[in-house]
Amino acid sequence: MMDNGSRLVLEAKGIRKVYPGTIALQGVDFKAYSGSINALVGENGAGKSTLMKILAGIEYPNSGEMLLYDNEGEAEKISFNSTRDAVAKGIGIVHQELNLFSDLDVAENIFMNKERMKFGHLYIDHAAQVEEAGRVLKKLGQNIDPNTPVRDLRLGQQQIVEIAKTMIDEPRILIMDEPTSSLSIPEVQVLFSVMEDLKENHGVAIVYISHRLEEIKEIGDYITILRDSRLIDSGRVSDMEMSDIIEKMVGRDPRKFFSGQAHEMGQELLRVEDITLPRYGGGYTLDKVSLTVRKGEVLGIYGLMGAGRTELLESLMGGFDKADGKIWLEGERLDKMDMKDRLEAGLVLIPEERQREGLFLNLSVEKNLTMSSIGNYTKWFHIVKEREFESVKEIIKSISIRVASPDISISALSGGNQQKVVIGKSLLTNPKILLMDEPTRGIDVGAKSDVFEIVNSMANRGFGIILVSSELEEVYSMSDRILVLSKGKVTAEFNRSEANEEQIRKASEIGHGIE
Amino acid sequence: MTDTTIHKSKNGPSVGMILLKLRSLIAFLGVFIVFAIIAPNFMTAGNLISMAKHSAIWAILAVGMTYVIIGGGIDLSVGSVAGLCGMLAGGLIFEGLQLQLFGVIIYFHTLVIILIVLLIGVLLGSINGLLVTKLGVAPFIATLGLLYMARGFALLRSGGKTFPNLVGDPALGNTGFPRLGSGTFLNIPLVVWIAIFIGIIAAYVSRKTPIGRHVFAVGGNEDAAKLSGIRVNRVKMATYMFSGFTAALTGLILASQLVASHPATGESYELTAIAAVVLGGTSLSGGRGSVGGSIVGALILGVLNDGLVMVGVSSFWQTVIKGLVVILAVVIDQYQLKKQNEAALKLQTVSDKN
Numbered sequence: 001m002m003d004n005g006s007r008l009v010l011e012a013k014g015i016r017k018v019y020p021g022t023i024a025l026q027g028v029d030f031k032a033y034s035g036s037i038n039a040l041v042g043e044n045g046a047g048k049s050t051l052m053k054i055l056a057g058i059e060y061p062n063s064g065e066m067l068l069y070d071n072e073g074e075a076e077k078i079s080f081n082s083t084r085d086a087v088a089k090g091i092g093i094v095h096q097e098l099n100l101f102s103d104l105d106v107a108e109n110i111f112m113n114k115e116r117m118k119f120g121h122l123y124i125d126h127a128a129q130v131e132e133a134g135r136v137l138k139k140l141g142q143n144i145d146p147n148t149p150v151r152d153l154r155l156g157q158q159q160i161v162e163i164a165k166t167m168i169d170e171p172r173i174l175i176m177d178e179p180t181s182s183l184s185i186p187e188v189q190v191l192f193s194v195m196e197d198l199k200e201n202h203g204v205a206i207v208y209i210s211h212r213l214e215e216i217k218e219i220g221d222y223i224t225i226l227r228d229s230r231l232i233d234s235g236r237v238s239d240m241e242m243s244d245i246i247e248k249m250v251g252r253d254p255r256k257f258f259s260g261q262a263h264e265m266g267q268e269l270l271r272v273e274d275i276t277l278p279r280y281g282g283g284y285t286l287d288k289v290s291l292t293v294r295k296g297e298v299l300g301i302y303g304l305m306g307a308g309r310t311e312l313l314e315s316l317m318g319g320f321d322k323a324d325g326k327i328w329l330e331g332e333r334l335d336k337m338d339m340k341d342r343l344e345a346g347l348v349l350i351p352e353e354r355q356r357e358g359l360f361l362n363l364s365v366e367k368n369l370t371m372s373s374i375g376n377y378t379k380w381f382h383i384v385k386e387r388e389f390e391s392v393k394e395i396i397k398s399i400s401i402r403v404a405s406p407d408i409s410i411s412a413l414s415g416g417n418q419q420k421v422v423i424g425k426s427l428l429t430n431p432k433i434l435l436m437d438e439p440t441r442g443i444d445v446g447a448k449s450d451v452f453e454i455v456n457s458m459a460n461r462g463f464g465i466i467l468v469s470s471e472l473e474e475v476y477s478m479s480d481r482i483l484v485l486s487k488g489k490v491t492a493e494f495n496r497s498e499a500n501e502e503q504i505r506k507a508s509e510i511g512h513g514i515e
Numbered sequence: 516m517t518d519t520t521i522h523k524s525k526n527g528p529s530v531g532m533i534l535l536k537l538r539s540l541i542a543f544l545g546v547f548i549v550f551a552i553i554a555p556n557f558m559t560a561g562n563l564i565s566m567a568k569h570s571a572i573w574a575i576l577a578v579g580m581t582y583v584i585i586g587g588g589i590d591l592s593v594g595s596v597a598g599l600c601g602m603l604a605g606g607l608i609f610e611g612l613q614l615q616l617f618g619v620i621i622y623f624h625t626l627v628i629i630l631i632v633l634l635i636g637v638l639l640g641s642i643n644g645l646l647v648t649k650l651g652v653a654p655f656i657a658t659l660g661l662l663y664m665a666r667g668f669a670l671l672r673s674g675g676k677t678f679p680n681l682v683g684d685p686a687l688g689n690t691g692f693p694r695l696g697s698g699t700f701l702n703i704p705l706v707v708w709i710a711i712f713i714g715i716i717a718a719y720v721s722r723k724t725p726i727g728r729h730v731f732a733v734g735g736n737e738d739a740a741k742l743s744g745i746r747v748n749r750v751k752m753a754t755y756m757f758s759g760f761t762a763a764l765t766g767l768i769l770a771s772q773l774v775a776s777h778p779a780t781g782e783s784y785e786l787t788a789i790a791a792v793v794l795g796g797t798s799l800s801g802g803r804g805s806v807g808g809s810i811v812g813a814l815i816l817g818v819l820n821d822g823l824v825m826v827g828v829s830s831f832w833q834t835v836i837k838g839l840v841v842i843l844a845v846v847i848d849q850y851q852l853k854k855q856n857e858a859a860l861k862l863q864t865v866s867d868k869n
Contacts, residue, residue, distance in 0.1 A: 317742070343744035357742055362735035362802035371732055372743040374725045381724045404862040412859035425743065 015064035042226035056093035057086030092166030107133040107146035156187025266295030275325035293464035300479025346432030358422035366406035416447020550822035570817030571710035577791035579761030587734035587801030588654035593762040595665035597781035600766030605678030605776025640759020644752035696771030734801030
């Protein structure tokens with residue numbers, strides 16, 4: 001961890017940002033040093049992304065000031081009206097989600113809206129773009145042909161293209177918002193070496209946002225911790241203990257955070273044999289996956305990106321016509337049924353992409369909650385309002401959804417509450433098995449522990465639960481039994497007592513060519 | 516934490532919000548009152564009845580269209596389907612069903628003819644539905660295709676000629692067809708009663724039954740609807756079949772009013788129906804809207820149509836004005852949606868704080 005020649009390049013003081021109804025930042029200070037990796041950590045909703053959006057000129061602060069220091073240490077007050085202003089001052093941002101046009105090639109993506117022109121402004125000089133893109137990619141240590149369409153690249157390579165997009169502006173400050181959240185381990189390593197290179201050889205100040213603390217420990221130089229839209233602490237990473245950081249981030253003892261417990265288990269509920277799902281262009285997304293779930297059991301499924309986690313749950317639910325294999329729920333064969341019949345048999349999926357697959361943003365909280373179970377509140381074909389409302393009231397109470405009124409639009413709720421609505425909707429179908437795909441993704445700490453409480457209480461009431469997560473600790477602490485998937489195959493199975501994180505991680509990498 | 520009982524928002528939306536929500540109705544009353552003042556013969560019984568008849572036809576088409584649009588689709592074929600169904604009805608009355616193979620001609624009772632034609636409308640709608648659900652054709656394209664085909668078949672049915680004088684023959688038992696379009700009940704045209712009846716049923720189904728709820732779900736988020744156990748394809752199919760039904764009914768009424776069926780009948784009616792739906796506050800992107808709104812939309816168009824004629828605005832300008840009204844309606848709609856979301860967010864934030 002070298003810090004020769006690292007000096008303050010960017011300082012934000014007392015940044016305050018208010019959105020209608022919420023305060024995102026309450027007077028936060030932030031410093032970034034050149035030739036260093038400046039980590040910014042905090043739980044979801046702590047204000048990290050808002051702060052970075054302000055630094056990158058995407059959002060405008062309500063108060064506070066930003067200073068940029070040049071090589072002589074002279075301060076310049078800056079304020080941005082757009083990302084273009086920020087780019088002009090040498091600040092680039094790599095967003096959490098990929099913002100690429102998958103049908104355009106790499107060079108076209110890199111030069112989007114900054115096209116190199118010839119003949120005045122009449123003609124895009126593609127050859128020049130390809131050449132320059134090639135140079136930037138090489139600098140990033142990547143052997144990617146700039147003429148390749150982006151859809152043909154691996155996810156990790158796409159992330160690199162995203163970085164290359166900002167690199168052609170030669171930023172002095174590069175903001176990276178959770179760039180590793182969708183990468184596999186080898187891809188993460190490539191990204192880290194690129195970051196090392198940028199800071200060592202180009203003196204770039206990298207602002208790195210992550211909630212994976214082990215990464216921060218590995219590559220971070222400075223750290224800033226936010227919680228509940230306030231600055232909690234900042235300093236050198238080497239001066240801080242891991243447990244310290246977690247406690248400051250979460251605001252309570254991290255060991256109490258995961259409320260995992262062993263559950264009393266009954267007879268077998270779900271039996272799945274040889275689920276197979278062919279992949280486009282050969283190979284298998286799922287390769288003969290078998291599993292069982294007992295009454296009151298939480299079966300955790302862990303795997304890296306692309307291991308087939310989501311596809312497994314969707315196959316169980318009947319989402320793929322091409323999926324093959326046998327499924328029994330309490331002795332009843334499900335694999336020939338369509339989604340509605342499986343739902344009625346007692347299987348229900350809480351999807352990973354809440355807004356895209358779980359919610360009706362056009363409808364109220366109440367109508368969202370009862371959408372799967374509306375048939376239970378009818379007399380003949382008439383919806384009995386009172387019966388519907390009774391159920392809605394009950395479920396809102398029992399899983400403590402915070403909502404001003406059930407007839408409010410679902411889009412007004414926070415992510416955590418929206419997730420509870422999705423869970424509530426599935427609970428109202430009287431399921432026997434809950435398939436939960438990343439139920440805590442993108443929700444705040446409080447809602448997270450609520451979700452875990454729901455999982456625990458469901459298990460105690462005799463539901464069978466399959467919990468899929470990419471967060472190892474979550475799977476580890478919540479599950480009675482853990483299945484590890486890698487490349488569509490079950491590579492290991494652990495009981496609660498015998499599992500350890502190292503073994504789980506190892507099993508998840510089988511077939512990835514890492515030793 | 517949640518010891519407080521849960522209840523629906525009781526202090527309700529603000530006055531401004533209510534006015535915004537009722538804007539279609541207010542616009543209708545506004546237009547109505549203005550014409551009542553400036554057009555001398557506007558308030559006569561004769562004119563009101565003729566306006567009601569015009570509006571009723573558009574309202575019937577618009578009700579079917581509303582279902583399709585809320586369900587996330589669109590049905591461009593309704594005008595042509597109406598035309599084709601009118602021709603089929605006219606043909607059955609005028610020349611009967613000619614079975615050349617057996618050398619016989621079958622003349623059906625008028626009611627049977629109406630039922631057959633309505634059934635054909637539903638079948639044509641199900642073709643749209645099949646194209647959209649099973650073959651994955653975009654609704655715009657599928658129904659555009661049927662728009663052309665149905666019109667073509669309407670022309671082919673008579674070689675482009677009109678079936679005139681559809682009064683039937685007492686000897687054949689197929690009289691009474693004109694009564695559908697020009698009959699009255701309690702001094703109000705049958706057509707208006709039909710529109711009211713269909714409107715009430717459709718509004719009830721969309722608000723108070725699971726299938727109605729499912730239409731909103733499918734239009735709002737198809738993926739989520741599937742995962743919620745809704746048979747998405749069946750729901751879509753049902754909306755197109757219903758739209759086909761209302762189109763056939765419209766075709767029957769138009770033929771009956773004219774006592775003749777002409778193959779060009781119903782041209783561009785699909786656009787009028789869509790305009791009425793949009794005027795009524797239904798979102799073309801699906802998942803949001805109401806049957807009642809569409810009926811008010813049809814009324815606005817009906818009043819504008821007749822009122823502008825009565826005050827002597829040229830038909831060219833009428834077209835321009837109708838276009839303006841539709842655009843204005845959508846602009847206000849967007850504004851309302853924004854305000855509504857802001858209000859909901861505010862309400863929720865207050866409760867988050869507590």
